[in-house]
Amino acid sequence: MTGCLSCGYAQEPPLNEPISVRPDRPARVVVLVSGSGTLLQAVLDARDLPVRVVAVGADRAGIAGLERAERAGVPSFVVRLKDYPDRAAWDRELTKAVVAYEPDLVVSAGFMKILGPEFLTAFGGRVLNTHPALLPAFPGAHAVADALAYGVAVTGCTVHLVDAGVDTGPIVAQEAVSVEPGEDVDALHERIKVVERRLLVDVIALLTRQGYTVHGRKVSIP
Secondary structure: OOOOOOOOOOOOOOOOOOOOOOOOOEEEEEEEOOOOOHHHHHHOOOOOOEEEEEEEEEEOOOHHHHHHHHHHOEEEEEEEHOOOOOHHHHHHHHHHHHOOOOEEEEEOOOOOOOOOOOHHHHHOOOOOEEEOOOOOOOOOOOHHHHHHOOOOOEEEEEEEEOOOOOOOOEEEEEEEEEEEOOOOHHHHHHHHHHHHHHHHHHOOOOOHHHOOOOEEEEEEEO
């Protein structure tokens, strides 16, 4: 699996070869959201980030993330699971919607749906996700609560590439966050989010400036 930030979505460079990054234009990015869109906003607000957010996609209408896209003048689209007979049909339609924007990178920014096989075939190795825990510990939708319940002294956040599993893709970057005495889930999650937003922007900048390759579970950045 190789992530390519310099070629079209239908092309894949050979494994184990350096990936060049096109200097003549910003990388095209589609961001997927399901809720408030604070991660999206971090990307939109980042200075000197060598990307252009070409579209924002959502799995539901009327969410704050879509409002953020509208305020920024970014095209948006909605592909709701309930509008399709099954997940395969939904996955196919989501893939078509994203392919239309020819992204170099797709960012799952709080997107609360598992991406299906057709989507991953089209964009495998080029979908980034963030997770509020130090993977592989505490995957899933309740990572912060699970970490607190386990009694950890340190948790954090992870930026990883998406594969067919739940929070199982190759890790790109991680940062630790200490758990404060007596801290509840909401307070800890808010502190993790601050780090998560910065780490995501840093990773996008690094990958789009330098390119990357994936060898098994190892992401290599020149």
